Amino acid sequence: MKAKREVYLDYSASTPVDPRVMDAMMPYFGEVYGNSTSSHHQGRRGESAVEEARERVARILNCQPAEVVFTSCGSESDNLAIRGAAWRARRQGKAARLITSPVEHSAVINTVRQLGELMDCETVAVPVDRQGRVKADRFAAACRGGAAIASIIYANNEVGSINDLALLAAIAREHEVLFHADAVQAGGQLTLDVEALGVDMLSLSAHKFYGPKGVGVLYLRDGIDLPSIMTGGGHEGGRRAGTHNTAFIVGLAKALELAYAEASERLARFRHLRVKLVDGLLSRVAGAELTGHPENRLPSHASFVLPGIDANALLMHLDMNGIAASSGSACKTGNPEPSDALLALGYAPDVAKCGLRLSVGSATTEAEIDYALDVLVAAVDKIRGLKREFAT
């Protein structure tokens, strides 16, 4: 086969599990397998593993262990926060107004949309600036009308920009609106200190910070009584039923600890590689534009629009050369639609079909960046050449 070299530049989509995390998880498959709710010795060992993990997560989040709810993924955490808040408002006899932004992850957008349809909730999308950050004055105006919840993404998955969460959370609090942050992309890279941020809820997913897929966290501030969206046993203080996935919960805690213990070194490396990637791409690909904020963005995250270059075709060329990348508009069925996020940022529909996201991670090297840039430049030339041949 012609393509031998494989270069993974899609760490924002998922990361490999750190071997140290795997080691930490291993005992909880075959040795400690009891149901954490059972009263016997196996159950007690499982319970203590889960509770220890909860304490470790709470230390990173600067919160009480009881405020940490384990879930099955980031999407479930988002669902619990938003659905729970909407139901809570209804239970209190209040209008369940929902505030969000147009550049949220689909777990947030589609949950809000469904609640709008099924529960007749009023939904408000606060505009964002050209970098994808929520406009604070518009957010304040939205909160003035009161709401069951405001859910805002911490760092954007598509363009990497970081919202000023502390500012937005303070505005929400001032108007007595519950504030949820989707921190799935931010986990492992930005501070998760919920006191400093002032958030009421915060979602995380382990597989974005070198933990396993299929486990997440919702931080839920003490005193906020959300109806469970997963009913059953009394797990997680009645907030999320379902037998604990002990091994994965242990893995999440271990991965989170490692990410923050090694953050300064890791993030400096990510930033260096990302800058090299961005500078190289912008200088070598005519017409390319960086999307999102140039500095105030996730260290690992680079995103662009390459006008005239259909994202589907570009990803195919990259993959044929062993490079894993992604795009907000590419689609496995060959039916690229303009990225909703890029449209919300003000890009024209034909440009919003040409997004490219490259994200670096633990195994990325400078040589890989050089290789990826060479492949990218060649692929863009080829695609542009084909387009010229078919310009009718």
Added chain:
Amino acid sequence: MNAGETRVVVAMSGGVDSSVAAALLAREGYDVVGMMMRLWSDEALGGAEHNRCCTPDQMRIARSVADKLGIPFYALDSKGVFRDIVVEYFIDQHRAGYTPNPCLECNRKIRFDWLLRQALALDADYLATGHYARVARRRQGGWLLKKGLDPGKDQSYVLSVMGQDQLKRTLFPVGDYPKSEVRRFARELGLDAANRKDSQDLCFLGNNDYREFLRAHAPDLMTPGPIVTSAGEVLGEHRGLSNYTIGQRKGLGISYSEPLYVLALNPIRNALVVGKRDELGRDRLVAERFNWVSGALPAGSFRAEVKIRYRAQPQKALVQPLEGSRVRVEFDAPQRDITPGQAAVVYQGEICLGGGVIAKFDDEQESLEPKDQAVQFIA
């Protein structure tokens, strides 16, 4: 060339033939890449949400076949180019009073041009499809297009638009096998598409009839006009020329002393010309935009077999190359349904020499330079 270093892009549809084509190449050890074109369909028209060739189901099947074979698979957005070229051609041809075969136009400009270029840009050495046809090397150099081994499945008719540049970059892996063998391969490979029925409808119509499609996209084609005999006698009113095709007898809505058939569509007068059965047969035609597979214009006229529809049997004829990519065909016996817009494809035995689009009958009154010298094409 070493198979492992030879990259082949396979146009996969989720159907048996292209799936087996991919499997045969993968088994040979080629560096195989699956590709599927996302084609245009008329989403506005009810029931045609997806192009028949690339429904989500077809795509899922193709993707799972690729996974099974361990090859990459990509779907390419071809909606715009397909709509601009094939669908426009279909409408324009109807507007001009032809009965077009858009599959040939698709092969000419999409599959063996647009897609072939996409493949070559991906550093592929070949594009492969699941067509029943064969490519053979000519002794004197160059490439021949031959019928598929299975006479019941031969698809060289729709490939008659190909030239040397395409053939040298094309593989038809299933063309060397009978369909029964291909189905057996499919079962061995566990391809669940093995028994799907082939559809005859145009891919972009979805579940709609082509007349409904035209009614929506070219309502002007549905303008009523006179039904006339070849002598000029007006017999009634038709419902728009595109509702009719040459040789059609049913649904004319006129009563006459004997059965009448559609003889011609005259878009200039918006007239439907009808006549008796014995007026229907013609023994000659002129084909335009004629493509010679060899790339060379034959020196003179020659004996050959000519196929005038995809499903028709080849008929013996004298073929005379004319000026300006035109070809005159004189059949040994009159043919009933020579239809302007369909392709006339010329064969000598197994070899497809080329094809063109059947012109309006008026164009036949051409002064012809006699070219009697017979030319034989031998592999």
